[in-house]
Amino acid sequence: MLNLDSIDEIFSKHSINAVIHFAAMKAVGESMQLPLLYYKNNMIGIINLLIAMEKYHVYNLVFSSSCTVYGEPSKLPLTEYDHTGNISNVYGRTKYFIEEMLKDISKADLNWNIIALRYFNPVGAHVSGKIGEDPTKKFTNLMPYISQVAIGKKPVLEIYGSDYDTVDGTGVRDYIHVMDLATGHIAALKKIMSERLGIKFYNLGTGKGWTVLQLISIFEKVNKVKVPFVIKARRVGDISSMYADVSLAETDLKWKASRTIEDMCRDFWRWQTLNPNGYKTKL
Structure with missing residues (x-):
């Protein structure tokens, strides 16, 4: 993504x-x-993509x-019309x-037809x-962390x-x-291929919030495991609560999340137990 010539080659072929x-x-x-790594990768990568897309009229x-x-x-809940921009972390910015x-x-070119999925x-x-999700660095999402503790790869979960x-x-x-x-992306793709939108924004979530401790408890119950944890100080950039109003995606994209929090915990644990070392054993 940081190499414009490589992107151009794909579009040309x-x-x-x-x-x-x-x-x-x-x-x-x-x-x-x-922060510089994030600004470089995330910002320059998509600028290169947009340059190539415009060149090839995509x-x-x-x-x-x-x-x-x-x-x-x-x-709460958050709608697509709520204010954006007062952000506490570099990734979000x-x-x-x-x-x-x-x-x-x-706005500058009415040919563009964009859906941004939040x-x-x-x-x-x-x-x-x-x-499944196989973390490659120490910065990982909550559920892989829970799962690695449950399977014995890590001693304790830090909250x-x-x-x-x-x-x-x-x-x-x-x-x-x-x-x-994934199905939300298919719905968005169908939308932009059939209508002229300019740019539209949609929340993709379930519309319900769960605390960290609730998620741990459900994971333990569904998968019959224990997840020991310790409480640490807050991290810089984290916020307290966030959950979505997803009615716009349901109305416009004809999409709605159908899987439960129990499904999420069960399916991730299946991936973890079938792949205890992630993808590394497949190489």
């Missing part, structure tokens, strides 16, 4: 109708420690955005800046257990902050099964 852009670095904690884009563009919510850039290009918190794995204004003091997030997220 293939007849492309639309692009789904996933290629970003996404760990909030890491982004606070390595104007249909589904962009992987994030609920982090909302910052600390002033009210890269998504926000890209959204603003996409607004600008869609993900909430994707978890789970493919039901087969063959495709960052227990003094948030939530039912049990731990942070609240809207978790969405990765397979529901």
Whole structure:
């Protein structure tokens, strides 16, 4: 993505109708420690893509955005019309800046047809257990961390902050099964291939929030495992609560998440137990 010539070569060899852009670095904690890396990868990567798309007259884009563009919510649930930009971490700012850039290009050239999907918190794995999330660095999402503790790869789960204004003091997030997220992209792709939109934004979530401790409890119950944990201080850049109003995606995209929090925990554990060392044993 950082090599414009490589992207150009792909477009020159293939007849492309639309692009789904996933290629970003996404760990909030890491982004606070390595801001330049995040700005370089996330911002320059999509600029190169947009240059190539414009050159080859490919104007249909589904962009992987994030609920982090909302910052600390002033009210919940969050709708697509709520304020964006008051963001507490570098990762979220890269998504926000890209959204603003996409607004600008869609105004300047009416050929552009863009949907930005604001993900909430994707978890789970493919039901087969063959495709899942295999963390490659210490900055990882919550469920892989829970799962690695449960299988014995890590001794204890560290929970960052227990003094948030939530039912049990731990942070609240809207978790969405990765397979529901996948069908959301198919719905978005169908939308931009059939209608002229300019640019539209959609939340992809379930509309319900769960605390960290609730997620741990459900994971333990569904999978019959134990997940020991310790409480640590809050991390810089984290927020207390966030969950989505998903009615716009349901109305416009004819899409709705169908899998439960129990499905997410069960499917991820299946991936973890079938692949205790991740993909490394497959190499």
